Structure formats: C-alpha cells, structure tokens
Amino acid sequence: MLRSFFAESRKLRRPTLALxxxxxxxxxxxxxxxxxxxxxxxxxxxxKMGERITATELSQYIGLVYGFKLVSFFLGITALCIxxxxxxxxxxxxxxxxxxxxxxxxIKILAGKFxxxxxxxxxxxxxxxxxxxxxxxxxxxKGGVTTSAWMSGDAIQLLGETFGNILLxxxxxxTLGMILGLLFRSPITAISIGVLWSLILxxxxxxxxxxxxxxxxxxxxxxxxxxxxxxIGYSHSLLxxxxxxxxxxxxxxxxxxxxxxxx
Amino acid sequence: xxxxxITVTNLSKKYGDRxxxxxxxxxxxxxxxxxxxxxxxxxxxxxxxxxxxxxxPTSGSATVxxxxxxxxxxxxxxxxxxxxxxxxxxxxxxxxxxxVLASLGGFPQDRVAPLIDRVGLTDRGGSKYKTYSLGMxxxxxIAAALLPNPDLLVLDEPTNGLDPSGIHEVRExxxxxxxxxxxxxxxxxxxxxLEMIAEYLVMLREGRxxxxxxxxxxxxxxxxxxxxxxxxxxxxARLIEIARSHGHExxxxxxxxxIISESDWGAELNRLAFEAxxxxxxxxxxxxxxxxxxxxxxxxxxx
Numbered sequence: 041m042l043r044s045f046f047a048e049s050r051k052l053r054r055p056t057l058a059l060x061x062x063x064x065x066x067x068x069x070x071x072x073x074x075x076x077x078x079x080x081x082x083x084x085x086x087x088k089m090g091e092r093i094t095a096t097e098l099s100q101y102i103g104l105v106y107g108f109k110l111v112s113f114f115l116g117i118t119a120l121c122i123x124x125x126x127x128x129x130x131x132x133x134x135x136x137x138x139x140x141x142x143x144x145x146x147i148k149i150l151a152g153k154f155x156x157x158x159x160x161x162x163x164x165x166x167x168x169x170x171x172x173x174x175x176x177x178x179x180x181x182k183g184g185v186t187t188s189a190w191m192s193g194d195a196i197q198l199l200g201e202t203f204g205n206i207l208l209x210x211x212x213x214x215t216l217g218m219i220l221g222l223l224f225r226s227p228i229t230a231i232s233i234g235v236l237w238s239l240i241l242x243x244x245x246x247x248x249x250x251x252x253x254x255x256x257x258x259x260x261x262x263x264x265x266x267x268x269x270x271x272i273g274y275s276h277s278l279l280x281x282x283x284x285x286x287x288x289x290x291x292x293x294x295x296x297x298x299x300x301x302x303x
Numbered sequence: 304x305x306x307x308x309i310t311v312t313n314l315s316k317k318y319g320d321r322x323x324x325x326x327x328x329x330x331x332x333x334x335x336x337x338x339x340x341x342x343x344x345x346x347x348x349x350x351x352x353x354x355x356x357x358x359x360p361t362s363g364s365a366t367v368x369x370x371x372x373x374x375x376x377x378x379x380x381x382x383x384x385x386x387x388x389x390x391x392x393x394x395x396x397x398x399x400x401x402x403v404l405a406s407l408g409g410f411p412q413d414r415v416a417p418l419i420d421r422v423g424l425t426d427r428g429g430s431k432y433k434t435y436s437l438g439m440x441x442x443x444x445i446a447a448a449l450l451p452n453p454d455l456l457v458l459d460e461p462t463n464g465l466d467p468s469g470i471h472e473v474r475e476x477x478x479x480x481x482x483x484x485x486x487x488x489x490x491x492x493x494x495x496x497l498e499m500i501a502e503y504l505v506m507l508r509e510g511r512x513x514x515x516x517x518x519x520x521x522x523x524x525x526x527x528x529x530x531x532x533x534x535x536x537x538x539x540a541r542l543i544e545i546a547r548s549h550g551h552e553x554x555x556x557x558x559x560x561x562i563i564s565e566s567d568w569g570a571e572l573n574r575l576a577f578e579a580x581x582x583x584x585x586x587x588x589x590x591x592x593x594x595x596x597x598x599x600x601x602x603x604x605x606x
Binding site (some may be wrong): 057187 | 344392406
C-alpha cells in the first residue's frame with residue numbers, strides 16, 4: 041500500500057496539478073475573504089446566501105476562521121474533481137493495466153491512491169487556512185475589525201476544530217469523487233455527475249422537498265465543514281456521510297477488485 | 304521448478320456467447336523467445352491479459368513461472384509486460400512515468416536512467432510523454448517492461464510504430480535478454496521478424512491454438528517449392544506438364560512454374576527441361592516463409 045501511496049504522490053506533485061490547484065484555492069480564498077472585509081462598511085450583504093456579517097461579530101474569536109469556513113464547500117468540490125479525475129484517468133489513459141501488473145493486489149492500489157489524495161487534500165486545506173487567515177489579518181483594519189480576540193485560546197481551539205471539520209468534509213467530497221470515478225471510469229462523466237449532483241440537483245431537491253435535506257449526501261458532507269447547523273446536527277451529518285461513503289466505497293472496491301481490465 | 308515459463312491448460316474466456324479463447328493448451332519453454340501469432344481478434348491479447356491477472360478466465364487454468372494465474376502477486380514481480388501498446392500519463396515525462404512504476408513495483412529508482420538510455424531515449428527522457436512520437440512511446444513501453452529485470456518478458460506488438468532501425472534494436476534487445484536467460488513471449492504481426500528470432504511459436508486462430516511447437520519444425524514440415532522460369536513464356540505449360548508427369552504438383556504463378564518438390568529434384572528438372580528443348584532462365588528452391596506457412600495453416604483450419 042505504501043508503494044502505491046508513493047507512486048500516486050509522484051503523479052499528484054506534478055506542477056501542473058499541484059501548483060494550479062494551490063493557485064486556484066489561493067485565489068478563491070483571497071476573493072471570498074476580501075468580499076467579507078471590504079464590504080463590511082457598505083452596509084450591504086457581504087457573505088454567503090446574501091447575508092451580512094458585521095465588524096463587531098468578526099472582532100470576536102470566530103473572526104479568525106470565518107473566511108476559512110466560507111471556502112470550505114469550494115474545497116470539497118475541488119477535492120471531488122481531483123479524486124474523480126485521478127481515479128478515472130487510469131481507465132481513459134489505459135494506465136490501469138500497468139498499475140495492476142506492478143501491483144496485482146488491487147485493493148492496495150486503491151488504498152494507496154486514497155491515502156496520497158487525502159494527503160494532497162490536507163495540504164490544500166492547510167494552505168487555504170493560511171491564505172484565508174492571512175487575508176483576514178491583512179484586511180481587518182480596513183473593515184474596522186479588531187483582531188485581539190483571534191489569538192485567544194478559544195480562537196486557537198476553534199481553528200483546530202474547524203480545520204478538522206473542513207478536512208473531513210473535503211476528504212468526504214473527495215471520496216465521493218473517487219467512488220464516481222471508479223463507477224463511471226471517465227473523468228468527465230464522474231466530475232460532471234458529481235458537481236451537478238452536489239451543486240444543483242441536491243439544492244433543487246432540498247428546496248422542493250425540505251424533508252430530504254437531512255438525508256442528501258452532499259448536504260451532509262458540507263454540513264460537517266460547518267460543524268453542524270440549526271437544521272442538521274453535526275453527528276447526524278457525520279453518520280449519514282459515513283453511511284453513504286462507506287457503502288459506496290464497499291461497492292466500488294468490490295467492482296474494482298473483480299472487474300476485468302479489458303482496455 | 305517448472306521447465307515452462309508459461310503453461311496453459313484448457314484455458315477459455317467467453318464474453319456472452321462469444322469465445323475469445325476456447326480450450327487453449329500450450330507451453331512456453333523457459334529461456335526461449337516464443338512468438339505468439341494470430342490475426343486480429345484471434346485471442347492473443349485476451350490470453351496475455353489472463354496470464355497477467357487483468358482478466359479472469361471463464362474456465363481452465365494456467366501457470367506463469369510455476370505459479371497459478373489465480374495468484375498473480377506471486378509471479379508478477381518477476382514479469383515485465385507491455386500490453387496492447389504503451390500507456391502512460393501524458394503530463395509526466397518519460398522518466399517520471401517510469402519512476403511512478405518503479406515506486407509501485409518496489410524497484411530501485413536508479414534502474415530508471417539506465418533503462419531510458421538502453422531504449423534510446425536519453426535525450427528525451429525528461430520530455431513530457433504527450434510530446435513523444437509513436438516510436439518513442441513504444442520504446443518507453445519496452446523500458447517499463449524491463450523495470451523488474453524480468454525472468455519473463457511479455458510484449459504485445461513491441462515493434463508497432465518503430466522505424467526499421469528501431470525494429471532491429473528491439474530484435475537485438477530480445478535476443479540479448481534471451482541469451483541472459485529471460486523468456487520472451489512476444490506477439491507480433493510482423494511474421495518475418497518473428498521468423499528471425501522466435502525459436503518457439505504459438506499460433507491462434509479464432510480463439511483456438513492451431514500450432515504450438517518449434518519454429519524450425521513448423522517450417523521444415525512445409526513442402527518446399529522449386530520455382531522455375533523458362534527463357535520463353537510459351538514453354539511454361541510444357542514445363543508444368545513435365546513436372547506433373549513425374550508426380551509433382553505444379554502451377555503457374557506470376558509467369559513462373561511453382562513445383563512442389565524437394566530441392567534435390569532441381570537437377571533432374573533442369574535435365575528434363577533441357578531434353579525437352581526448354582532453357583531455364585532461373586531455377587530456385589524456396590521454403591515457405593513463416594508468413595506463407597501461417598496463411599496456409601489458417602486457411603486449412605478455416606476450410
């Protein structure tokens with residue numbers, strides 16, 4: 041499994057993938073965080089869903105991670121795309137046969153891949169944390185936000201919790217991408233279905249039939265990053281996500297193990 | 304230890320009602336170069352994929368390097384393979400692609416650079432795979448197959464896309480490896496190439512093995528042909544008649560008399576033609592090539 045991890049890591053660290061991913065998440069981190077701080081004084085909505093957060097609220101210890109949390113869903117979608125493409129491309133490039141000749145125990149390939157992509161996701165989330173917090177500090181003065189509470193014990197604890205939750209959620213979305221990649225064996229199909237489902241179909245479904253909200257996979261995975269919400273509890277989201285992803289992984293692992301590799 | 308690198312026993316693979324391979328039986332002796340021959344769709348790649356653990360047989364069994372194909376993890380670390388052409392990550396360099404496979408196989412990374420040199424990619428090893436020509440891709444595929452320092456090398460059409468000097472290099476490479484004790488199992492459409500290097504042959508047609516054995520035995524079992532060209536074309540019919548009257552099958556092909564006979568009857572034919580007033584401009588004894596033998600065999604089976 042470790043050999044598969046190192047092999048996958050070599051692919052993930054190629055500049056076109058690693059740098060472009062980090063640059064993209066950096067751009068979104070700066071953009072989302074900047075909007076919050078630069079629009080505080082305008083009196084207009086400055087955060088997600090057309091809501092507004094004030095300088096007083098941001099001056100509390102939650103201000104440290106506010107920008108970080110804003111980017112969490114974007115991180116999840118990015119992970120979904122990377123995990124899906126890294127998995128499905130083995131079929132489209134025909135490279136799976138090379139991998140299986142060098143590592144015939146198929147589950148070890150999957151496990152190594154998953155570990156390597158999870159490490160990649162961890163670096164991406166950590167980098168985002170640094171970028172959003174740095175941007176928050178840089179723009180706090182401009183928005184009239186005081187940062188003294190951001191270095192308190194509560195703030196540091198919240199940062200740790202938020203990092204853990206966002207990481208779990210990001211890897212959860214990544215796992216969803218990997219499942220779709222193994223299922224559809226085409227990066228474009230896997231990513232299209234994953235993104236459409238998570239961004240559009242679930243939103244429509246939840247709006248049309250509100251009772252479904254608690255049971256939709258992407259909504260629950262995203263809710264983990266938030267640390268739970270008023271409508272869906274954290275533990276509930278954790279359990280529902282684990283159930284979906286666990287069953288999904290079990291099914292695709294079995295398929296991957298048994299399926300003939302004929303391309 | 305088994306004396307065969309590969310032993311296939313009643314191996315079959317069915318896709319629905321269609322049998323891609325039907326009850327195949329053959330052996331590949333250790334340390335030989337074995338040609339794997341058959342038209343497109345005859346089951347060559349299916350067989351190779353089963354031997355490499357990529358697809359499961361419907362029935363039958365096989366061993367590779369003495370281990371059952373149900374446990375490919377036991378023999379694949381000693382097997383190098385290029386199946387159905389090279390396949391690599393386009394955005395990685397040739398060298399980096401090999402490093403990925405070396406990491407996965409647990410092979411030392413310092414094997415990569417010498418292999419890149421060995422297949423003639425020294426100047427382009429650092430270039431992205433997507434910029435490679437077909438011949439360069441093929442060379443990289445061969446380098447990847449050599450990563451494990453294999454006891455068995457399985458190559459599926461290794462000379463596709465190579466220029467004549469590249470084909471020559473691959474032929475020499477296979478000879479070198481066989482001399483060092485590596486068994487080479489190679490499928491190719493270039494039967495002339497295989498005739499030059501393969502000591503052993505497995506022939507397939509429509510999923511069935513139609514010949515397995517030494518190349519020399521196969522070729523020597525084929526009837527030789529005397530090709531006689533009379534000075535004047537009008538004498539062709541009489542020449543054919545002479546051959547037939549002495550119990551030999553004969554026919555006209557491209558203004559030449561093709562007479563099925565051992566080469567030592569050539570002198571007698573020349574004398575008989577001379578006595579009949581026919582001057583022979585050329586008389587040659589020809590043994591059928593592997594390609595001609597292959598077509599003869601596949602046509603016979605198809606009838």
